[in-house]
Amino acid sequence: MNINMTLIGELIAxxxxxxxCMKFVWPPITAAxxxxxxxxxxxxxxxxxxxxxxxxxxxxxxxQLKEAKAQAAGIVEAAKKREVQIIEEAAVKAHAEKDxxxxxxxxxxxxxxxxxxxxxxxxxxxxxxxxxxxxxxxxIDAAVHSDILDKLVAEL
Amino acid sequence: MSASAELTSQDYIKHHLTNLSTGEGFMTVHWDTLxxxxxxxxxxxxxxxxxxxxxxxxxxxxxxxxVEMIVEFVGDSVKSTFHGHNxxxxxxxxxxxxxxxxxNSMDWVPVDLxxxxxxxxxxxxxxxxxxxxxxxxxxxxxxxxxIGVFILIIYYSIKVKGVGGFIKELTxxxxxxxxxxxxNFILEMVTMLARPLSLALRLFGNLYAGELxxxxxxxxxxxxxxxxxxxxxxxxLIIPLQAFIFMMLTIVYLSLAHEDH
Numbered sequence: 001m002n003i004n005m006t007l008i009g010e011l012i013a014x015x016x017x018x019x020x021c022m023k024f025v026w027p028p029i030t031a032a033x034x035x036x037x038x039x040x041x042x043x044x045x046x047x048x049x050x051x052x053x054x055x056x057x058x059x060x061x062x063x064q065l066k067e068a069k070a071q072a073a074g075i076v077e078a079a080k081k082r083e084v085q086i087i088e089e090a091a092v093k094a095h096a097e098k099d100x101x102x103x104x105x106x107x108x109x110x111x112x113x114x115x116x117x118x119x120x121x122x123x124x125x126x127x128x129x130x131x132x133x134x135x136x137x138x139x140i141d142a143a144v145h146s147d148i149l150d151k152l153v154a155e156l
Numbered sequence: 157m158s159a160s161a162e163l164t165s166q167d168y169i170k171h172h173l174t175n176l177s178t179g180e181g182f183m184t185v186h187w188d189t190l191x192x193x194x195x196x197x198x199x200x201x202x203x204x205x206x207x208x209x210x211x212x213x214x215x216x217x218x219x220x221x222x223v224e225m226i227v228e229f230v231g232d233s234v235k236s237t238f239h240g241h242n243x244x245x246x247x248x249x250x251x252x253x254x255x256x257x258x259x260n261s262m263d264w265v266p267v268d269l270x271x272x273x274x275x276x277x278x279x280x281x282x283x284x285x286x287x288x289x290x291x292x293x294x295x296x297x298x299x300x301x302x303i304g305v306f307i308l309i310i311y312y313s314i315k316v317k318g319v320g321g322f323i324k325e326l327t328x329x330x331x332x333x334x335x336x337x338x339x340n341f342i343l344e345m346v347t348m349l350a351r352p353l354s355l356a357l358r359l360f361g362n363l364y365a366g367e368l369x370x371x372x373x374x375x376x377x378x379x380x381x382x383x384x385x386x387x388x389x390x391x392x393l394i395i396p397l398q399a400f401i402f403m404m405l406t407i408v409y410l411s412l413a414h415e416d417h
Contacts, residue, residue: 010300032211
């Protein structure tokens, strides 16, 4: 074991290497590592937040869907009710219309019947006069007996 | 490779344990240790610096991922052991871990490969090529690291606790009575000095032994191939483990230096 100048040389080399490492190697590498660690931590936190947001959004969407379904069911229900109502209203209207038409028909029939009666009366009167004329021939003056005939017509 | 000129195993091993050096006595410089360690240190700094320059905070590339894994591993080790705030500890631990790991990894390079290449390129005979490629098998290397750490231990002990506090820590425990303070001091000094010694010698011993076994294996002829493979596979465990132990103990010692009682 011979200790000699080599030791001094190695000692100097050691000191120089350590100083170089301390000044130019260690700080940038650890800085890069720490920066990346921070980035990764941020990314993980962001992804956690995103997952939570997604969960919330899904819950919200589910709730909205439920609400929409309930609304749709309500609308259908209302529509059914309205349908029944419309049918009822239509039925009522139809009845009223039918009654009106029936009434109008009756009224027309009545007036026509009255007219016919009137015509018949007049024709009967005419026929009666004509018959009487034929029977009595010319002896009967229509003008003199018209009051009697009118009375007869009014009695019909 | 052991058969050249009826070289004995002993000579072969001795040759491989000789550094490429110049100078005499204390002024000797092991150029192979120095060269490989500085080269590997520069490889470490070049790779990590290039990642640091291009580091994106977005999706990282494969190299950046690998570098970040190592940085995070070291950072976690520091965080779990060292509770003070000191911007030096983590880069120091990273430098020690990766540098020692790279230097230990040179153990996997076959023991004769580099001398053979050098001999081919330079034309020098292999028996004259001296090249120990694993810097951590040189006590100069491991002691340099340990002494560097030791200086930091003393520096932070004094900085955190003050000179008085540091002396108090060295003298007033484990025995509380004033007459035993010199005994305490001797005990504490042993503890103190044992730290760099154990740091340096553990790494050196493990890697030197490993290298020695590689050399022994290289002397047994053709059958060295499976044995060499097994020993290299075993080093998959030893090499990172020793680097990790050195780093971890550095952190622990500096953490103790920062603790103020």
